[in-house]
Amino acid sequence: MTRKVSIALDAMGGDFGPDVVVPAAFAVLERDDSVNLSLVGLPETLEDARRAAGGRYDGRLRYVLATEVVGMHERPAEAVRRKKNSSLHLSIQEVKDGMADACVSAGNTGALTATARYILKRLPGIDRPAIISAVPGLNGPSFMLDLGANLGCSAQHLLQFALMGSVVAEGILDIERASIGLLNIGEEELKGNEVVREAGELLTRSSLNYIGFVEGNDIFSGKANVIVSDGFVGNVALKTMEGVASLISSYLHEEFRKNILRKVQGLAASPALNALRDRLDARRYNGASLVGLNGVVIKSHGGADKLAFETAVHMAIIEARKGVPLQIGRLIEDQSAECIRA
């Protein structure tokens, strides 16, 4: 039997707030009856949602009242200190209080990260919570971290990222012993910067399934299930990836619009082009997990539509079911025990 889980949703976050979150919530409830949801929002939003639900999800949909909203450009530190009744803050509080197994917000990334750290606290043995997300690959998705929560990491931090990434990848891909690659420039042991080389040594001595250095082009080749890097490098790689995909899509668009003949050819090609678009669709990869805390927190893209937000909720459901924070905690303990033995 599938384990029942409860997920708190920040109804006010993102570019579209409840216009996206509420319909996505209904879709999730309809698809999966082992999921309960809490909608966290302003009074009027909750009223509207309750009316729209029309009693369909009685007992499976809770309404949690917030009195304020964190703006997309608000400073993280201010949001933590002054917005304790915001939908963002209260969504995370639901997890802390055990009312939800995970929360999802499309709100201000900095504020979400800072508030989650403040409320949920770091797992013992984790120095730096990190942001992890799925990226497309030749043989299905792989996972990348850190995507921007940490700049200037030590080798020890990168080891912790590898460990957390391995738990997430194994949980979501439903595999054993996820393979770990360390992002570097050049595959030889001599190359790259000192921190990365040192992290390579730590990983070689760990119990993780470490396969060595990988380069930027390997992110998509399926060489490793998890790609580990500093948050600065990871974020640049992620954004570069988005940039190239959008450049190629613009080029394709231009080429199939050059003249009447090309337009007709474009029509003929549209089934394959649509299939390509679906495979690269960023919405299929929406949902970045903030790992390393006592609880599951998923960040949805601010511009997510209903389908994309559902994907993020789905990630929250799996991480909650698999008990990702608990598993990370255990793996950290095992590693420490090994280090003491070694």
Place this chain on the structure above:
Amino acid sequence: MTRKVSIALDAMGGDFGPDVVVPAAFAVLERDDSVNLSLVGLPETLEDARRAAGGRYDGRLRYVLATEVVGMHERPAEAVRRKKNSSLHLSIQEVKDGMADACVSAGNTGALTATARYILKRLPGIDRPAIISAVPGLNGPSFMLDLGANLGCSAQHLLQFALMGSVVAEGILDIERASIGLLNIGEEELKGNEVVREAGELLTRSSLNYIGFVEGNDIFSGKANVIVSDGFVGNVALKTMEGVASLISSYLHEEFRKNILRKVQGLAASPALNALRDRLDARRYNGASLVGLNGVVIKSHGGADKLAFETAVHMAIIEARKGVPLQIGRLIEDQSAECIRA
């Protein structure tokens, strides 16, 4: 009248050596009669080339004898010390001796960089020579540096990269006051790591056309003519770019081969798909320039074919004609004079 230039070509470098370099050399000589070339290679290679040329390029093609070759996996320091009669070493020596205005090699990158620094020396005021290359963009190419020569750069190094990038972009794109973006995560002044923020301040105070921070996706948006970053980050971004392009091309290939109908649709779409392939063709962007030295040194991709190698030679020709090293030297002097005044 176009200025006559002479370019030295390492005939032995790269995966295909003279099989690519010699035909590319002939093509260049045929296309542009204001260019002279030196072929630097082993005796047998030069004999074969002389026979193939059949006297067609008399006076425009010199043959420079080398007695050894630097292997693709040889250590840079060893190559510098022990391979003084290699085709790689002697190609650079041609530039040092004033026999050539630039040189091109598809050989071992590390050895080329180390040997070029050893023979040509850094320009006064440049602490770290860097690797720069063109990348495709929405409105034509832009230039990125550093692509891997320097890991762990200071703000001052990034400023020097910006200055060198601006000279190269202006020369090759034939524009004035190239716009400079600093690669960061997030566009706000608050974000990113300390070195990048400090470099942003230096650039704001410089006479360069600095437009602020850019993110990974902006590399292709045409937002800046030059994208500046540390060599680790730049190399990861470059390789990520290659990886995404190749992933999308695999997806397209798969989608147009799914069944008979899709294959027919693929045939119909092939003019546009071929045009797309041409626009993204890595061969059109081949040729990375090692800037910051007393001379023009161009690194061709090791796997370059004839067309790709010609592109690299073309880059050498333009940089030689524009006198890129001299211009960098002047700009550095101007900046220093400004700093003294400031």
